[in-house]
Amino acid sequence: MNMAFKAVDVVGVIGDIVATLDGVFFKHGEGIEVFNRILEEGNAQIQTFPLIYLKQDFKETSNPETETTDVRLNLFILLPTKIDINAEERRNTSFIPILYPIYNDLMNALVANKSIQDENGKKWHSHDKWDRMFWGTESIKGNTPLDVIEIENLELKIINKRC
Numbered sequence: 001m002n003m004a005f006k007a008v009d010v011v012g013v014i015g016d017i018v019a020t021l022d023g024v025f026f027k028h029g030e031g032i033e034v035f036n037r038i039l040e041e042g043n044a045q046i047q048t049f050p051l052i053y054l055k056q057d058f059k060e061t062s063n064p065e066t067e068t069t070d071v072r073l074n075l076f077i078l079l080p081t082k083i084d085i086n087a088e089e090r091r092n093t094s095f096i097p098i099l100y101p102i103y104n105d106l107m108n109a110l111v112a113n114k115s116i117q118d119e120n121g122k123k124w125h126s127h128d129k130w131d132r133m134f135w136g137t138e139s140i141k142g143n144t145p146l147d148v149i150e151i152e153n154l155e156l157k158i159i160n161k162r163c
Contacts, residue, residue: 072156
């Protein structure tokens with residue numbers, strides 16, 4: 001039986017991981033396009049938040065020796081917020097009860113996923129995290145503010161599935 005290389009569907013891998021998180025939605029693509037889709041769905045009264053958004057484009061580095069693909073991803077965990085509350089109120093209403101638990105669940109789901117590894121057997125995935133309060137007022141029509149956790153440079157090694 002001849003086994004052939006098969007490209008990694010990074011969006012599918014991340015989407016499947018997010019699908020394991022209760023009550024969290026997933027979108028991917030270029031920023032303005034995603035925000036416009038959120039607006040359209042919101043106008044149709046479709047629930048879209050809290051949302052994990054995978055920013056595209058991203059580079060994939062194939063490793064034939066280890067049959068893995070390295071990626072460095074940027075993800076955003078987005079939650080609408082009120083325009084008239086201060087940082088302490090945001091921390092207590094958005095970040096501590098909602099955004100931090102989603103962030104923790106996402107990181108734990110990445111660790112538990114069997115298609116993601118690193119060469120040393122470690123399951124921690126290096127990344128930068130930003131808490132962004134009152135973010136996105138310029139990006140979304142109607143100045144809908146968002147509280148956001150930005151996960152930048154998330155380093156993953158995804159096992160290539162052969163066909």
